[in-house]
Amino acid sequence: MLPQSAEIWSGGLSFADYAAEFGAVSASGFGRRRFRTLGLSLDGELVSSCKRYQRELRCGERTFRAAGIGAVFTPQSARGRGYATAMLGALLDSERATGTDFVYLFSDIHPAFYERLGFVCLPSRAIVLRADTLPHARIPARSLVDADWPAIERCFTALDATRPFTLTRPPLIWEFLRLRARARDASGVLVRLGIMRGRRLVAYVLGRRFADVDSFALDEFAYVDEEAAALVPALIRNGAGDLRKVTGWLPPAPARSVVPRGAVRPRRTGVTMMLPLSPAATAAWQRSAGEVTSAAADPCWNADHI
Numbered sequence: 001m002l003p004q005s006a007e008i009w010s011g012g013l014s015f016a017d018y019a020a021e022f023g024a025v026s027a028s029g030f031g032r033r034r035f036r037t038l039g040l041s042l043d044g045e046l047v048s049s050c051k052r053y054q055r056e057l058r059c060g061e062r063t064f065r066a067a068g069i070g071a072v073f074t075p076q077s078a079r080g081r082g083y084a085t086a087m088l089g090a091l092l093d094s095e096r097a098t099g100t101d102f103v104y105l106f107s108d109i110h111p112a113f114y115e116r117l118g119f120v121c122l123p124s125r126a127i128v129l130r131a132d133t134l135p136h137a138r139i140p141a142r143s144l145v146d147a148d149w150p151a152i153e154r155c156f157t158a159l160d161a162t163r164p165f166t167l168t169r170p171p172l173i174w175e176f177l178r179l180r181a182r183a184r185d186a187s188g189v190l191v192r193l194g195i196m197r198g199r200r201l202v203a204y205v206l207g208r209r210f211a212d213v214d215s216f217a218l219d220e221f222a223y224v225d226e227e228a229a230a231l232v233p234a235l236i237r238n239g240a241g242d243l244r245k246v247t248g249w250l251p252p253a254p255a256r257s258v259v260p261r262g263a264v265r266p267r268r269t270g271v272t273m274m275l276p277l278s279p280a281a282t283a284a285w286q287r288s289a290g291e292v293t294s295a296a297a298d299p300c301w302n303a304d305h306i
């Protein structure tokens with residue numbers, strides 16, 4: 001399925017690089033323990049496929065088992081015969097039987113396809129800022145290199161601990177994010193900027209510069225405390241460089257409040273969808289659905305997109 005779906009998901013990478021990224025993820029510790037490709041085959045022919053990612057979702061003090069589904073694909077000639085629906089239905093049955101609490105995905109098509117299987121849409125918005133509305137303060141920003149990943153992880157963890165719910169990032173998930181960041185070097189110019197306080201990284205911004213559309217795609221940022229949070233807008237401006245626009249998924253709370261209001265609109269692709277499976281997950285969702293769906297911030301970072 002990889003060559004057939006590359007056109008949709010290679011994100012500007014050559015097929016060789018796209019296949020190499022897939023190979024590297026599959027062969028990694030993350031790949032061996034938390035990543036699967038699944039398919040439906042009919043008379044020995046693969047008619048639909050998808051990827052499955054093992055994650056955990058922390059809600060308050062409680063941690064749930066979550067499965068992320070990505071890259072649902074049926075070859076053109078086999079579409080419209082129920083294959084993707086049958087494959088996903090079988091996958092959901094198996095998840096339910098093996099104790100998965102939540103299944104989630106990011107829909108690039110009309111969500112009705114997944115709603116028929118029981119998924120619900122979560123707030124999924126994009127934000128656009130004019131770079132010149134961000135402060136142009138002199139800040140001691142520095143480029144982060146691969147050796148800074150442990151510091152990035154610590155900074156992320158400090159902010160993440162303040163969130164009511166989050167897809168957690170144990171070391172294997174960071175391995176996956178690092179592998180993907182390396183592969184995506186080709187898609188835009190990768191920007192990783194941070195601010196140090198002494199020897200401690202206290203804020204960082206990850207994104208990509210796209211000169212052709214004059215915009216800086218903001219993937220994620222974090223800060224360790226309020227003092228560091230105040231520097232984030234200027235750090236984002238540094239990330240944008242000479243580009244006029246900053247675009248990205250609307251950040252989750254509390255990070256959302258750190259960036260200006262900007263222009264916020266619903267996303268047509270990457271729509272976050274979720275299906276509680278276990279009784280505990282269903283009860284937790286019933287308790288928090290109102291709060292999550294009416295929130296002024298989105299539930300997850302663009303960097304968690306699969």
Ligand SMILES: CC(C)(COP(=O)(O)OP(=O)(O)OC[C@H]1O[C@@H](n2cnc3c(N)ncnc32)[C@H](O)[C@@H]1OP(=O)(O)O)[C@@H](O)C(=O)NCCC(=O)NCCS
Pocket residue numbers: 008048071072073074075078079080081082083084085086106107108109110111112113
């Ligand atoms: C989406 C996709 C996986 C569906 O595969 P499939 O095996 O044809 O799916 P099924 O036969 O189970 O269901 C077909 C139904 O899906 C729905 N569907 C297909 N494409 C859709 C889209 N873009 N938006 C919403 N619904 C869609 C239609 O209702 C269709 O029913 P119809 O043919 O009677 O109109 C397939 O079209 C595909 O591979 N598309 C390209 C990759 C992609 O975009 N994947 C989804 C990423 S989130």
